[in-house]
């Protein structure tokens with residue numbers, strides 16, 4: 001296996017993440033009052049894709065451990081469904097992604113998903129499997145259950161080591 005390469009971790013913003021999916025956070029632009037004003041609804045932050053006959057969207061909880069050492073050797077994609085990760089206890093994680101289509105390793109990006117944020121990967125978005133930054137991190141996961149293959153894996157030709165900018 002070739003020498004790993006470093007990949008700078010960047011802040012998660014809706015615009016930067018748009019090629020890969022949506023950011024799930026309480027964004028004022030999507031908010032409107034409900035329940036006689038007692039509740040703010042941050043509406044339709046992301047869409048669930050559950051493609052194919054007999055497919056359905058499901059909700060699960062993942063309790064994950066950090067990858068140690070933090071060296072990413074493979075990525076995966078779910079061609080028939082989106083996949084969302086939302087922290088249940090404010091525990092941050094990394095979203096290491098590449099756009100749908102043939103995996104172009106030069107287009108891999110790494111984002112820091114803070115504890116008040118979640119992400120929804122588009123169907124087909126390449127991503128590293130869950131990368132929590134703290135032990136026993138729990139996430140609500142919304143993805144697809146159904147017939148047929150929904151997970152393609154790709155071993156990277158060059159492993160990736162995410163690096164955090166100073167002070168991150």
Ligand SMILES: NC(=O)N[C@@H](O)C(=O)O
Nearest residue numbers: 076083127128129130131
């Ligand atoms: N395998 C599984 O359900 N999880 C992965 O898809 C992942 O992205 O963590």
Ligand code: NI
Nearest residue numbers: 076078083129
């Ligand atoms: Ni996945």
